[in-house]
Amino acid sequence: MIDLGWSEAQTMLRDSARGFLAKEAPKSVIRRIESDPLGYSPALWRQMAALGWLAMPFPESVGGVGGSLIDAGLLAEELGRACLPSPYIHTVAAGLTLLEAGRTDLVAKIIAGDLIVVPAFSEADPRPIPSAVKLAMTPVSDGYRLSGLKRFVEYGDAAHLLLCSGRAGQAGSDDAVTLMLVAGDAPGLARRRLATTGGDPAAELGFESVLAAAGDLVGERDRGWPIMERTFNRLCALRAAEMAGGTRQVLEMTVEYTKMRVQFGRALATFQAVQHICADMAIMADGAELAARQAVWAMDRGLGGNFEVGAAKAFAGQAYTFAVSNAVQLHGGIGYMEEYDLQFYYRRARSEEVMMGTNEDHLERVARALGL
Amino acid sequence: MDFSLTPEQESFQKQVRQFIHEHLTPELRAEVEREQYAIGPLGKQFVRLMGQQGWLGIGWPREYGGQGRGAIDQWLFLEEMALENLPTGGLTLNSAGPTLMRVGSERQKQEYLPRILTGEIEFAIGYTEPNAGSDLASLQTRAVREGDSYVINGQKIYTSAAHHSTHIWLLARTDPKAAKHRGLSIFIVPIDAPGVTVRPLATMGSERSNEVFFEDVRIPAGNLVGEENRGWYYVTMALDFERLMAHNRTRRYLEHLMDYARSTVVDGCPLSRHPRVRIALARLAVEVEVLRLFSLRSAWMIECGQVPNVEASVFKIFMSELNQRIAVAAQDIMGPYATLRAEDPAAPIEGRLEKLYRSFPLYKFAGGTNEVMRNIIAQRGLGMPRG
Ligand SMILES: Cc1cc2nc3c(=O)[nH]c(=O)nc-3n(C[C@H](O)[C@H](O)[C@H](O)COP(=O)(O)OP(=O)(O)OC[C@H]3O[C@@H](n4cnc5c(N)ncnc54)[C@H](O)[C@@H]3O)c2cc1C
Numbered sequence: 001m002i003d004l005g006w007s008e009a010q011t012m013l014r015d016s017a018r019g020f021l022a023k024e025a026p027k028s029v030i031r032r033i034e035s036d037p038l039g040y041s042p043a044l045w046r047q048m049a050a051l052g053w054l055a056m057p058f059p060e061s062v063g064g065v066g067g068s069l070i071d072a073g074l075l076a077e078e079l080g081r082a083c084l085p086s087p088y089i090h091t092v093a094a095g096l097t098l099l100e101a102g103r104t105d106l107v108a109k110i111i112a113g114d115l116i117v118v119p120a121f122s123e124a125d126p127r128p129i130p131s132a133v134k135l136a137m138t139p140v141s142d143g144y145r146l147s148g149l150k151r152f153v154e155y156g157d158a159a160h161l162l163l164c165s166g167r168a169g170q171a172g173s174d175d176a177v178t179l180m181l182v183a184g185d186a187p188g189l190a191r192r193r194l195a196t197t198g199g200d201p202a203a204e205l206g207f208e209s210v211l212a213a214a215g216d217l218v219g220e221r222d223r224g225w226p227i228m229e230r231t232f233n234r235l236c237a238l239r240a241a242e243m244a245g246g247t248r249q250v251l252e253m254t255v256e257y258t259k260m261r262v263q264f265g266r267a268l269a270t271f272q273a274v275q276h277i278c279a280d281m282a283i284m285a286d287g288a289e290l291a292a293r294q295a296v297w298a299m300d301r302g303l304g305g306n307f308e309v310g311a312a313k314a315f316a317g318q319a320y321t322f323a324v325s326n327a328v329q330l331h332g333g334i335g336y337m338e339e340y341d342l343q344f345y346y347r348r349a350r351s352e353e354v355m356m357g358t359n360e361d362h363l364e365r366v367a368r369a370l371g372l
Numbered sequence: 373m374d375f376s377l378t379p380e381q382e383s384f385q386k387q388v389r390q391f392i393h394e395h396l397t398p399e400l401r402a403e404v405e406r407e408q409y410a411i412g413p414l415g416k417q418f419v420r421l422m423g424q425q426g427w428l429g430i431g432w433p434r435e436y437g438g439q440g441r442g443a444i445d446q447w448l449f450l451e452e453m454a455l456e457n458l459p460t461g462g463l464t465l466n467s468a469g470p471t472l473m474r475v476g477s478e479r480q481k482q483e484y485l486p487r488i489l490t491g492e493i494e495f496a497i498g499y500t501e502p503n504a505g506s507d508l509a510s511l512q513t514r515a516v517r518e519g520d521s522y523v524i525n526g527q528k529i530y531t532s533a534a535h536h537s538t539h540i541w542l543l544a545r546t547d548p549k550a551a552k553h554r555g556l557s558i559f560i561v562p563i564d565a566p567g568v569t570v571r572p573l574a575t576m577g578s579e580r581s582n583e584v585f586f587e588d589v590r591i592p593a594g595n596l597v598g599e600e601n602r603g604w605y606y607v608t609m610a611l612d613f614e615r616l617m618a619h620n621r622t623r624r625y626l627e628h629l630m631d632y633a634r635s636t637v638v639d640g641c642p643l644s645r646h647p648r649v650r651i652a653l654a655r656l657a658v659e660v661e662v663l664r665l666f667s668l669r670s671a672w673m674i675e676c677g678q679v680p681n682v683e684a685s686v687f688k689i690f691m692s693e694l695n696q697r698i699a700v701a702a703q704d705i706m707g708p709y710a711t712l713r714a715e716d717p718a719a720p721i722e723g724r725l726e727k728l729y730r731s732f733p734l735y736k737f738a739g740g741t742n743e744v745m746r747n748i749i750a751q752r753g754l755g756m757p758r759g
Contacts, residue, residue, distance in 0.1 A: 338574035
């Protein structure tokens with residue numbers, strides 16, 4: 001039965017999450033996190049674990065709370081509203097893949113807040129397509145030797161564990177991708193945080209003869225593409241939810257500001273030119289929210305999701321950058337100042353729009369899903 | 373009708389290029405990229421050098437030490453400088469200076485004009501206040517006459533050049549009882565006058581701007597520009613001198629993006645050969661050409677003795693929104709590489725298109741917002757009634 005609203009329990013979760021983030025993650029904290037080499041706050045991470053956020057999408061049988069990806073999506077919206085850098089969506093997406101691969105030992109650590117796992121899929125050619133996966137995984141006596149480069153891996157330098165894609169076979173089909181877990185401190189792994197617009201910690205990972213044990217394989221050798229695609233779709237659906245949350249927040253900030261700011265003897269919000277821009281932002285915010293929620297729902301239901309996720313990531317990306325640039329415009333000078341909160345969203349929107357597949361990459365996925 | 377330059381203009385353009393070629397060192401280039409809107413020590417040196425060669429006053433009348441060249445020559449000069457992102461003396465030279473020539477006292481002309489031309493004097497523009505942006509005429513900074521002095525109290529904000537200027541070109545209220553446009557005056561305030569405090573403001577585009585506070589700042593009455601309470605009229609006049617605008621800064625961003633597309637190979641061929649990229653770049657190139665024509669039109673109108681008013685708004689809106697479209701195209705074409713800042717070793721084209729994303733919003737509201745500019749086009753240009 002169609003129901004586009006949150007349940008009562010979800011509404012309570014949303015309110016408590018919003019309250020928690022408002023109290024514990026004000027912009028002063030975010031400013032500090034952005035300049036911290038770690039790129040996230042371990043203290044906040046532990047609090048999030050204590051609140052059960054990391055248990056959210058996992059079944060009770062492994063220590064989870066038996067919620068759903070939809071609950072994680074709801075939290076992602078709140079994280080987007082707060083603009084808090086955190087490896088939450090990454091760890092949830094990778095964690096579900098580990099659960100499916102039978103690694104309940106690792107899932108238990110995730111739930112306890114002791115393990116951060118992030119997908120490391122993107123390389124020098126950052127497109128989310130199988131042919132862009134190049135990292136060499138050469139079979140050796142009891143495992144694999146990894147050589148190559150990953151780039152634009154969010155939280156890649158702080159994560160304890162990386163879910164890496166690579167190629168273990170001889171030149172096979174594009175889809176012959178292998179997934180492997182690599183410890184963040186593995187010998188031969190050089191990690192460097194990139195300096196990005198968003199200030200969110202994307203990293204470059206250099207692999208020089210990094211050894212991985214055979215037991216660290218996720219799924220079967222050369223058969224990793226469907227797993228990678230599912231992980232990526234979950235991640236992007238949650239990212240779309242984050243962006244939808246950011247879009248909504250920026251719209252609300254702008255409406256509030258223009259109601260307060262007086263020029264020419266009246267509130268800016270009384271000018272039709274200002275109202276029309278806000279109305280356009282509202283259309284995009286609504287669209288981003290609906291598309292993101294549908295994408296999260298589709299992944300929760302175990303549907304393929306290529307169309308829904310592609311649509312959500314592309315539309316939410318467009319909506320978020322549309323909203324932030326209009327928000328800065330309607331704030332005038334103050335919105336352009338470093339000390340004002342809007343600039344966090346302005347910069348983050350750009351990074352989120354292009355990481356994990358650009359709008360065009362996702363439109364390409366939509367075209368393929370349409371059979372074009 | 374003729375869209376071509378005269379032979380004299382062409383040779384002047386070559387001369388400017390030659391000058392730039394001789395004096396643009398790699399160090400200066402690096403500083404200019406870093407500072408963007410401010411002027412660093414090498415930039416100051418360059419401005420002074422231009423002053424020595426008479427290049428700063430190319431548009432100024434000969435009686436004030438200028439070269440008395442026409443608007444097209446000035447435009448050519450600004451375009452060449454903009455193409456290399458070089459400083460040209462800014463509003464001091466192109467707005468405050470010409471205003472002083474018209475309405476300044478003889479003493480002011482002698483004191484300031486020659487030193488503006490050598491680059492020794494620079495004004496920061498002190499118009500905007502926290503509560504007076506688009507509605508500038510509602511500003512509250514007060515200047516009160518006391519004997520031979522004026523005493524100034526109040527606050528300005530976004531006074532961009534204040535940290536490297538010698539003076540503030542200040543708009544303040546002298547008659548609080550008059551209608552809001554009628555009680556304003558312009559003053560020249562030395563930046564080191566007792567009671568002036570400059571506080572830095574950082575922008576998300578990594579520029580520096582400032583807040584300036586005035587606490588019982590006493591300046592000689594002779595620092596009033598023109599007549600008391602005529603300030604609004606002078607500000608409008610000063611704006612009319614600013615209507616000559618170069619388009620080449622925008623062209624430069626597109627050229628960076630084209631360079632990236634030519635040198636980045638994806639799926640076995642350069643991005644510049646991918647149909648979607650070609651069409652996107654070609655569309656932007658058409659718009660940059662239209663922008664060039666908008667700026668040429670303003671120059672031509674001034675050359676003919678007209679004041680491009682609506683036309684300047686057309687240019688400014690189109691320029692600022694084209695900068696935004698180039699920043700958006702950069703993210704489509706470069707993907708996550710568009711987010712790498714200049715300091716990252718993997719950043720393409722020195723991170724310039726990354727920086728464009730963080731700074732394009734400025735062009736859309738500084739010096740008059742696009743909404744206000746659209747009102748001007750509709751009301752003055754198209755004769756539509758005020759709302
Ligand atoms: C980096 C930077 C450098 C600057 N440098 C200088 C400088 O050197 N000297 C100086 O004096 N000033 C400077 N400024 C100030 C700049 O000119 C102002 O920011 C600008 O005039 C807008 O004013 P505001 O910021 O108060 O915005 P507001 O006037 O509050 O406007 C906010 C929004 O409301 C909209 N709005 C306002 N009125 C209307 C209307 N009637 N109809 C529809 N929409 C409307 C505006 O378009 C804008 O989108 C600078 C600003 C910045 C950010």
